[in-house]
Amino acid sequence: MMPPTPLDVTPSGPRRARGVAARMARALHDWWGDRPWGQFALLIGAVAIFGFFGSNAADNMQQFGISPGFSFLDRPANFEIGESLIRYGAADSYGRAILVGLLNTAAVAVLGCILASVLGLFLGIARLSGNPLLSGLVQIYVEIARNTPLLLQLFFWNAIAHALPSPRQALGIGGSVFLSNRGVFLPAFRDPAAGWGLGLAVVTALALAVAISRLRRWRVRTRLPGQKGLGLLWGALVLPFIVLGLGGVSFAVEVPSLHGFNFAGGTAISPEFAALLTGLVVNSAATICEIVRSGIQAVPVGQWDAARALGLSPRRILRLVVLPQALRIIIPVTTSCYLDLTKNSSLAVAIGFPDLVSVINTTANQSGQVIETVFMMMMTYLTINLAVSLAMNRYHHRLARRGGVA
C-alpha cells in the first residue's frame, strides 16, 4: 500500500474520486500480478479457442436445422419417464421432464446422505470399539466397499433387487414392509397431506430449536436477567405439531397388502431406486466410517488424559472434549463426501433410474439441443457445489473466529 499523502487528509470531491479510482486500479494491478500482457494473451487465446468451437457448433446446428436457445424447453418431450415425484406424461414439456430428473436426483441424494451418515456413524463407532471381532468385521466391509468400483456395486444391488421373489412370495418384514421384484412396499399415510405437513412441522420445530438455543446463549453472554424462565421456551417446540393436529389432517397409516398380482396401499419404491439408494448408502457409509474413525483418532491422546485427570465421565469426555475437536475434522470431509454421493447418483443412468443426467441425455439425443442441455446439467451440479462450498467457508470462518481452526 502507498503511504497516505497529506492531500488525502482533506480530500476535495474530484480528487477523492480519483484517489479511490487509483486505489482500485492499483489493487487490480496487484491482483493481476506479473506479465500483464502475457496473461492477456493467454486469456484471449482461451476465448478464441472457445469462439472457434462455438462458431463450429453454431454452423453445425444450423446445418441440422436446430435453432439455439432455451425455447425448446416448452416443446413436448414425447418420452415417458419410469418414475416421478410430480405428475408427468409424455405430452409434458422438456422443461418438466428435466425437472422430474432433477427431483429424482435430489430425492436420492438427500435420502442417501441421511442414511449414509447414520450407517457410517454406527460403523465408525464399531470400527473404534475395543472388540477386535467387531472392528475387524467393519474393516472387511470398508475394504470391500472401497476397493471395488461403485458401478459394480450398483449392478450387484440392481441384480439383487430384480432377483427378489414376486409380490405373491414377497419377503415381509414385520408384516408391513415387503421386498419384491416389483419394488419395495412401505406403509404410508393414507392422506398425502399428512406426510408433507409432518415434514413441515419437523422443519419448523428444528428452526425454532436453533432460534431458542441462540437466544439462550445470547442471554448468557450478555448476562441479562431472566435466564431461568427461558427453559420453558423449549415447550414451544410442540407448537407446530399442535397446529398440525388442529389442522384436521388424518394420520391414518396404510399398510401395503397383496391384491391380485401386486401390492396396493402404502407407498412403493421401484427396484432401481432401491438398488441405487442401497448402493450409494453402502458405499458412502464406508467412507464416512473412515472419516469418523480418523477424526476421533486425530484428537491427541493428551486431550483424553487431561479430561480424565479432571475427573470427567467417559460420556462427558466424548461430548465435551473429544467430539468438538473431532467434528472440526469430520464435518468438512463429510461434506465433500455428501457432494461425492450427489455426483455419484448420476451412475443411476447405468441401471435405468431416470435421474437428472439420464433425462438430460435423452433430451439431448431427442431434441438435438446438445449445448443447452449439457450447459444445464453442468450448471445444476456446479450450483450445488458452489452453495455447499459457500456454506463450508462460513463454517470455517466461524471456527476461525472462535480461535481454533486446524
Place this chain on the structure above:
Amino acid sequence: MDRAKPSALRTPAAQIPVAPRRARNGGSGWWRGLFDTPANAVITAACLLLLGIAIPPVLRWTVLDAVWSGTSETCRSASGACWAFIGEKFRFILFGFYPRQQHWKPALTLVLLFGMIGVTAVPRFWHPRLVVLWVVAIIAAVLLMAGAPHPGTVATDVWAGLPLTLLLAVIGIGAAFPLALLLALGRRSRMGGVRWMSILVIEVMRGVPLIAVLYAAILLLPLMLPAGVTLDKLLRAQLALAGFIAAYMAEVIRAGLQGVGDGQYEAAKSLGLSYGTMLRLVILPQALRIVIPSFVTLAIGVLQSTTLVIVIGAFDFLNTARVAASDPNWLGFFDEAFFFTGAVYFLLSFLASRYSLWLERRLRR
C-alpha cells in the same frame, strides 16, 4: 500438522466409551478385547451369530455347491455358483470382441502394462528415464491393440476387456499429468489471470460428475469440431477422462507444492535460479515425492472410474463380464460374472492401497 504417531493413536480408540475396555486382567494379545467385559462378550456373541448365519450360505454358493466344469445345463441344475461359466467365458471377459485368432496382441499388451506397473512400483527404478520408457510402452501398447504389425487393422470398437481398462487408466493418468502440473502451478501463481483460469478449470471439473463430463465429450465434441473432422468415440472418452483426472491430480500436486517449505523457494531464488530451473531442480523433486502415495490412491480411483465408460457403450472389463452373462447359452450368470470381475478389481485396488501405505512409511523415513 502435528499428528500423534500411529502407535499412540491406538490408545484413545480403545477407550471410546461405546465399548469400554476396562478389565486388563491377563493376556496382552488382540483377543483380549473379545470377552473382557460383559458388553464385549455380548458384542462378540452377536458377531459370531451373524457370521454363523452369513458364512454357510456363502461358502455353499462359492465352493461346496459350485459347478467347476460342464455346460450351462449342469449349472442350472446345481444350486451353487457356476464357475464353469467363468472358465468358458474367460477369454471373452478378458478380451471382449477382439478377433480371437489375434488374442496374443491384447495378452501381450496386458503383460507389457502390468510389467511396467511392476517396474514402476520399485523405488530403486525411479528415474527420469522411466518416463521415456512409459511413453514408449504406451505407444507400443496402443499400436499392438490397433493390430501391429499392421496397425489400423483392428478398429477401436472391438478393443475390450482388461487391456482396455488398463489403457484407459494409464493413458488417462499419463495425459493428465502435464495438464495437472500446469493447473497446480497456475493455481498457486501470483498472476491473477492465470490463477483465476486455473481455479475455474479445476473447480468446474471437480464440481460435475464424471458421467456428465463423458456425456459432454461424447455429445459436444462432434458438434464443436469443423465439418468433416471426426474423433474416435474411444478417444473422446479418453480425452474426457484425462481432463477429469487432471483436475483431481492438480489438487494432489498442489498439496505437494504447499508441503515444500517457503525456505526452499527463497533459497532457490537467492541462488539466482530462474523459475523453471527452480521448479525442476528444487521444488518439484520434493513436492512430487511427498505426494507419491496420494498418486497411488488417485490411480485406484481412476481404475475404478474407468468402468463408467459403459455409459458410452465401450466394452471395458466390467462390461465384457456383463455381456458374457447375456449370451443366450449362458444367460443370467450375472452373479458369477460380477463376483469374478469384482475380485479382480478388489485384488488390484487392495494391493495398490497396501503398497501406498508401505510407500508412505518408507518415504517418511
